Amino acid sequence: MTAQLRADARRNRERILAAAEAVFAERGAAASTEEVAARAGVAIGTVFRHFPTKNDLLGAIVKGLLARLAEEADALAEGGDPEKALFAFFTHVVEEAAARKTVAELLAGGGVDVRVGKPLERLQESVGTLLRRAQQAGAVRDDVRPDEVMALLAATSQAALLGGWDPDLRNRTLKIVFAGFRA
Amino acid sequence: MTAQLRADARRNRERILAAAEAVFAERGAAASTEEVAARAGVAIGTVFRHFPTKNDLLGAIVKGLLARLAEEADALAEGGDPEKALFAFFTHVVEEAAARKTVAELLAGGGVDVRVGKPLERLQESVGTLLRRAQQAGAVRDDVRPDEVMALLAATSQAALLGGWDPDLRNRTLKIVFAGFRA
Amino acid sequence: MTAQLRADARRNRERILAAAEAVFAERGAAASTEEVAARAGVAIGTVFRHFPTKNDLLGAIVKGLLARLAEEADALAEGGDPEKALFAFFTHVVEEAAARKTVAELLAGGGVDVRVGKPLERLQESVGTLLRRAQQAGAVRDDVRPDEVMALLAATSQAALLGGWDPDLRNRTLKIVFAGFRA
Amino acid sequence: MTAQLRADARRNRERILAAAEAVFAERGAAASTEEVAARAGVAIGTVFRHFPTKNDLLGAIVKGLLARLAEEADALAEGGDPEKALFAFFTHVVEEAAARKTVAELLAGGGVDVRVGKPLERLQESVGTLLRRAQQAGAVRDDVRPDEVMALLAATSQAALLGGWDPDLRNRTLKIVFAGFRA
DNA sequence: GATGAATGAGGATTCATTCAT
DNA sequence: AATGAATGAATCCTCATTCAT
Structure with a gap:
């Protein structure tokens, strides 16, 4: 019985996260919690029960996204062609960004202070692996460092x-960045 | 008398713009109009008389900034070493960004929608000139286009x-972008 | 089984009352019912099953306290020195008050309206007994009435x-009141 | 013209204070600011413009009351019969209290933390004067101190x-307190 | 009976904008 | 034109109470 209830709660939690991701993607982090609740089909109190603060909700979204990105990076690192994996990942992230307003804002720290140290480090490690392999394959200059890749990733995603x-324009711009990584 | 008053009004307009630039630079676009008025030393009503909407005020600031940047670009294009002028300008803008919160937010459209088509085009033309000259000097690949430069300028400034x-990190990251422009 | 359950229920009821007394004593009557539930180690629903309304819970606490005070008064009336018993009781109650936020608030009706007629009458009777004995011992003027004692008791406790x-200050103030009772 | 406007503002400020006094007297300090605004016939924002915090509003009320009481005490000290002035004032305050819920709550610090050090000291000084004169007239024992009078004043007012x-009951109770002052 | 998730009204506070002076 | 007081919608958050499990 308790298990049942928790299942309901978990479903709500996920609905809220999904709704929040959508709402914040459309309207930016300034969108109201009430709108998130409406989109999720729950009462406002339910949102605050799961995420005691609007900031907590934003943080949860960003952490989730970063974790997802890290997983994708890892998958590419294992399977794909080392010469292309880094660039493929980079391109993918920037494309994704076009659909998510919050991400950029929050990665950037735009007004909201969300602490995402851990997940961010994990992503940087995954990106670091992709980078190392690309360098071993001779596709990227040896002196390029992970934080530089992350910086350009964030920059181009936001922009x-x-x-x-x-x-x-996106493709042409990325081509320039990739050329910078190579030469 | 009317002339007198208009002089007053113009002075107020400028004080408001200056104050707004300062306030929004420090606190971001979410800062209150009242704070702008206080910093400008005028009453809130005066701000709204000059800029009927907070958005208008933000727009005016961004337009001003873009115009200033265009002028700087032009100056560099006329005087400086064509091989270095573009990179110098690029670096300068990114460094400046670190001191201005609004700029990035607004160039980005963060929440606020400011229409700055004209001044932006003007800046792009100036940047285009810098680019052309750099290309003629052999410092930048020929197929790089102005909108790509603008895109990376915005991206790195924001980030x-x-x-x-x-x-x-800023220097290392710019080095990569510049390498991308060259080869 | 039903009997079993009722034992559980009774135990819960008492745990809730104890928790409520503690929580409201610390945080005042504005403390949340949820905190009471947490301190009692039960779910919020359980609190509301036993006390359908927050007010009911508050009422129960006050009634309990008044009953306890009446018992203490009775004990003093039976055992102690009639000359001192009333003053000892009075002092004791006021001292106690310093440790209980709710009591004063509720005796006072602070925001919450709790009906505690019965237990209050019982306390007044006990106090009446103490008073009568003190008067018989010549320690208190004959025309002092129980409701006056109660009034001053409430007043000084709250304050x-x-x-x-x-x-x-407490001692000096009580000395004045006691002097008023004597002469 | 500015003067006119300020007159309006002052009038509003006073209406708000009056409304607040009434509302909080009836419903206690937990009454909503919105109700105060409604009773004052202004919008909610106006209340917060004059008193940035609910607490500020409560503080203003209490300070005003304390000041008024101090003035009354001073008036009695100057004009009246020293033998009766203190008791008259004491009685008056307690009678007044019956019409004011907030006062008692706030003097007491009930939940809300309002800092009224200054006005409270001023009142204590005025009461001190009344007390001294009563003592010189032989109407009150010499060892009674001002803080004891204040304490009993607060206690009886609240109660x-x-x-x-x-x-x-009020009269009979005060008679006991006064007897305590005398003997 | 117990659990604890969901509800949603209510409350304090902010701030862009309007308007009387 | 400037002033700054007033407006009131909007927002975040709390908490008593209900109800499905």
């Missing part, structure tokens, strides 16, 4: 999203 | 600011 | 608690 | 109000 780059 | 890059 | 009297 | 004493 792609917020600046409303079209796919063509 | 440098919001991500809190330290000067070292 | 001692809420006003944060230090022990010295 | 009279919150306990709902009827006039008869």
